[in-house]
Every structure is written in structure tokens, then in C-alpha cells.
Amino acid sequence: MYFPNEINLSRDGHRGKPVNPVQILEKRGNSMPVPHNAKPESEPALRVRALEAILAEKGLIDSKALDALVDTYEHKIGPRNGAKVVARAWADPAYKQRLMTDATAAIKELGFSGLQGEDMVVVENTPEVHNLVVCTLCSCYPWPTLGLPPNWYKSAPYRARAVSDPRSVLKEFGTELPDTVEVRIWDTTAELRYLVLPERPSGTENLSEEQLAELVTRDSMIGVTKI
């Protein structure tokens, strides 16, 4: 098998558009056809096609397994997972306690675990403290709860400035915090992943857990925005 068993493929982690897996599989094959009337392929595109084709011809990879991996992370695993964790924590104080004590186990209770989320820590926003997560060295990110990171998270500007000038970073996302609020930046390591538990907005006391989850944005769980 090409990837660990723990990835939960049945949860809808995305609100994305539906995809037809048959269409994807029909396009694949060792010859990797070029779409007609397409703009000239970039060099990386050609290199990836070349690499995949050669490895498939050598019998070292299965392009259909690759298709499944792409489909999983493009459509099935995403921030809707993390939103469910946040909503549960807001609605259930005992769950929140478990989440703050052993985030990996509590997140697993909801069915999210595995690849790039093996060791989780949840950091809670309060009126006094605002948390922000970055990976300065590369792009470490909690895949089971948030899916794959956006480009900006993986790029030099965010990685450089989050640790030295977080308030200007937050400002770029439209988030302004009073000077009295402490900003804590968590630099992700290879082994540990952080998830921000945003503050529950006021006036949501009567919402169901499902409705609460709808309010939670990806960016609030990274910490660049509040809800």
C-alpha cells in the first residue's frame, strides 16, 4: 500500500464541488495524454509527467493509486474536519477538556487521525491570548483536521514574518488585535502539529453543533483570523 491505513476516506472534509472519479481514472494510464488546445506545458508539468510515466513503466508505481491519493486530499480531507472538532469543543465542555489534555486522542474520537496529524496540540484563543501557527522551516500542517495547507502558509513571506512581526501578518488578513491581547506564535515541528481553537462568537448559544461548525473557517484554525 502506498499510504497509511489510518487516513479516513469516508469523511467529507471539503465543501468542494463534486468530482467524477471515473473521469479522472479514464484520463490516466501510462501515456499521460496531453489535453488539446492547452497552453504549452510548463517545465515542472513535463518533468512530473515524465517521472510518473517512467516509474509506472518500470512497474514501481500504480497511477490509479496515485489518483486515489490526489482525490482524497483534493476532495475528502479538509478544514470541515477541524470545524467539527471546534464545534464539539464549543458545545461540550467535557470534550473540550479532553481536547486540551490530549488533542490527538480527542480528535481521533471524531474520526480524524493519521498522516501529518500523529501528534496534535490544540491552542485555545481567549479574550487575552491569540494564537497563530506557522512552520518556518517548511510547511508542516495538521492534514487530518485541515487538509493540505494553502500556498501562502508554505511561502517565504508568511514563514519569515509570522514569528517576527505577527501583528503585521494578522493585519494582512484583516485581523487587528488590541495591544492588550497577547499573541502567541507556535512554530510547528516535524513531529508536532498545532490547531487553534478559536473563540466562540457571541450570540451563538442556541446553535446546534452542526450550525456551529458552519461558522468555523480554515483561517481561524490557523490563527490568521478570528471568527
Add this chain to the structure above:
Amino acid sequence: MHGIHDIGGMHGIGPIAPEENEPVFHEEWEGRAFGLFGATYVFAGYTVDEFRHAIEHIEPAHYLESSYYEHWLFAFEALLIKRGIVTREELDARVALLRKEAE
């Protein structure tokens, strides 16, 4: 260990300019590059750590100028060539062929 990847706190790096409603993969090849990790690491016998290490050894200017999945591509090529699974010549020849087919 220092390197261009150790970028936390560096000055003079421009705006973040986040994209709205960003797709998971901007191009199809990025998705394939993503999938290639899961497809190759087991038989090739490398870990995420070695993969990151290969990326950290990208020439600094190229590291900053190239896109995220180009880093992955660089690492795959370096690791698979190092292990003798493919050669640079094989890859270059195939790229040339594909480029010709596309014309």
C-alpha cells in the same frame, strides 16, 4: 543546521497576499507531484525527513524562486537518482520527448 529554508524572522520578504478561495492544486501536475510522495517513499525507502533534507539543499536562489511543488519535484528527482532508480538522462530524454509530442 542553517540553510535558506530556515527563513523565520528574515527581513525584506514581501507581502503574503493570500489568494481567495485557493484550489488545493493550482495545476494538475501539482496534484500528481503530491501523489508521487505516497507512491514512491515506500519502495524507494526514504522518509519524510530525508525528503525535507533534499528540499533544504535546493540552491538558495532557486528555492526562493520556485513554487512549492517544484521543491517536491526536485526532491523526488534527487532521491530517486541517488538511489539509482532513475537516471538524469532518462528523465531528460523523456521530458524532451513529451515536449516534442506536445508541439
